[in-house]
Amino acid sequence: MKYLPLLWASVRRKPVRSVLTVLSIAVAFLLFGVLHGVLTTFDVTMDKLGETRLRVMSRTNVFETMPISYEARIARVPGVRATSHIAIFIGYYQDPKNGFNIAALDVDSFLDAIPQLRVPADQREAMRTTRTGAIVGYELAKKFNWRIGDRITLHSINWIDAQGSSEWPLDIVAFCNAGPDDDPEFANELYMNYEYLDTGRANGKGTVHQFVVSIDDPARASDIALAIDALFANSSSETITVNEREWMTNNLRQIGNLQLFVNTIIGAVLFTLLFLAGNTMSQSVSERTSELGVLKALGFRNTGVCVLVIAEAAVLSVIGAALGLVATALMFPGIFKSLGGSLGPTPLPLEVYLVGFAIALLLAAVCATIPAMRARRLTVSEALSGH
Numbered sequence: 002m003k004y005l006p007l008l009w010a011s012v013r014r015k016p017v018r019s020v021l022t023v024l025s026i027a028v029a030f031l032l033f034g035v036l037h038g039v040l041t042t043f044d045v046t047m048d049k050l051g052e053t054r055l056r057v058m059s060r061t062n063v064f065e066t067m068p069i070s071y072e073a074r075i076a077r078v079p080g081v082r083a084t085s086h087i088a089i090f091i092g093y094y095q096d097p098k099n100g101f102n103i104a105a106l107d108v109d110s111f112l113d114a115i116p117q118l119r120v121p122a123d124q125r126e127a128m129r130t131t132r133t134g135a136i137v138g139y140e141l142a143k144k145f146n147w148r149i150g151d152r153i154t155l156h157s158i159n160w161i162d163a164q165g166s167s168e169w170p171l172d173i174v175a176f177c178n179a180g181p182d183d184d185p186e187f188a189n190e191l192y193m194n195y196e197y198l199d200t201g202r203a204n205g206k207g208t209v210h211q212f213v214v215s216i217d218d219p220a221r222a223s224d225i226a227l228a229i230d231a232l233f234a235n236s237s238s239e240t241i242t243v244n245e246r247e248w249m250t251n252n253l254r255q256i257g258n259l260q261l262f263v264n265t266i267i268g269a270v271l272f273t274l275l276f277l278a279g280n281t282m283s284q285s286v287s288e289r290t291s292e293l294g295v296l297k298a299l300g301f302r303n304t305g306v307c308v309l310v311i312a313e314a315a316v317l318s319v320i321g322a323a324l325g326l327v328a329t330a331l332m333f334p335g336i337f338k339s340l341g342g343s344l345g346p347t348p349l350p351l352e353v354y355l356v357g358f359a360i361a362l363l364l365a366a367v368c369a370t371i372p373a374m375r376a377r378r379l380t381v382s383e384a385l386s387g388h
Contacts, residue, residue, distance in 0.1 A: 026321025034329030
C-alpha cells in the first residue's frame with residue numbers, strides 16, 4: 002500500500018501524456034477485442050454444430066447445382082434417418098444492402114431434419130398450403146417490421162422467372178424461432194417453398210444446391226459420407242459430403258485464412274504499441290531521475306524502485322485495456338451481426354477479456370523492462386547529480 006501514493010503521483014506527473022498513452026492502448030485493445038472476439042465467437046458457433054447432420058454438395062463448388070433425384074438415392078443409404086434439399090436464393094429486399102440468407106426448401110422434410118428450427122403448427126400448415134409462402138426468422142422480421150400476412154418482393158441475383166423477371170413476390174405466413182429459448186441461429190433467415198421457385202424459374206428446374214442428411218449414429222458419419230459420395234462417383238454431378246462443422250469451416254476458408262489475417266493485424270498493432278509504451282516509460286524514468294535518487298536515499302531498495310516503474314506501466318496498460326475491452330463489449334453484438342453472424346445478440350466471449358488482460362500485463366512487463374533496469378542500476382550520487 003505504501004507504493005500507491007507514489008504510483009499515483011507518477012501517473013499524474015504528466016497527465017496529458019498519461020491520458021494519450023491510455024487512449025492509444027485503449028484503441029489498440031478495441032481492435033484486438035473486435036478481431037479476436039469475432040474469431041472466438043465463430044469457433045464457439047462451430048463447436049455447437051454436431052455431427053448428427055451431413056451436408057451433401059457438388060464437388061465442383063457450393064453454388065453448382067445437382068439433380069433433386071439424388072435425394073431418393075441418398076435416403077436409401079444405411080444409417081440415413083431423414084433427408085431434405087435446399088436451393089440457394091441469392092437476393093435482397095428493396096436494396097442490395099438488405100441481403101440475408103434465403104433458401105428454397107421443402108418445409109416438412111427440412112423442419113423434420115433440423116428440429117432446432119421451430120415453427121408453430123398452424124403456421125407450418127399455412128406454409129404448406131400457400132405456394133408463395135415464406136417463413137421468416139423472428140429477428141429478421143423485427144428488423145424490417147414485417148407482420149404475418151404481409152406481401153414482400155425479393156430481388157434475385159441468381160434466378161429469373163419464365164417472364165425474365167428477377168422479382169419474386171412472397172407472402173409471410175410464419176415466423177421461426179420466436180421463443181426466448183429457441184436457437185437464434187435461424188432467427189435471421191428466410192425460407193420459401195422449393196416448388197414455387199422450381200416451377201417459376203426459367204432455368205435450373207429440378208436441381209438443388211444442397212441436401213441435408215440426418216443420420217442415426219454420429220460415430221458412423223464418415224462412413225455414411227463416403228457411401229453417399231460413392232453413389233455419384235464418375236457422374237456428371239459428383240458430390241462431396243461433410244458434417245456441418247466441416248461445412249462451416251469450408252465456408253470461412255472461402256474468404257481466406259481468417260486466423261492468419263487477424264493474428265497478423267493484432268501482432269502489428271501490439272508491436273507498435275510496445276514501442277509507444279516503452280518510449281513513454283523511458284521518458285518518465287528520465288524525467289524522474291532525481292526523484293528516484295531521493296527515494297533510494299530515503300531507504301527504498303533497488304528492487305522497490307524497479308517494481309514501482311513496472312507497476313506504473315501496468316496501471317497504464319490495464320486501464321487502457323479495460324477501456325478498450327469495455328468499448329468492444331458495447332459494440333461487439335452489432336459488429337458481429339454486421340459481419341454475417343446469425344446468432345442474434347452475441348456478447349463478447351469471456352476468453353477475449355482473459356487474453357486481453359494477460360496481454361496488457363505482458364506488454365507492461367516488456368515495455369518497462371529497460372527503464373526499470375535503468376532505475377535499478379541508478380546510484381544515489383548519479384541521480385542527484387542529474388547524470
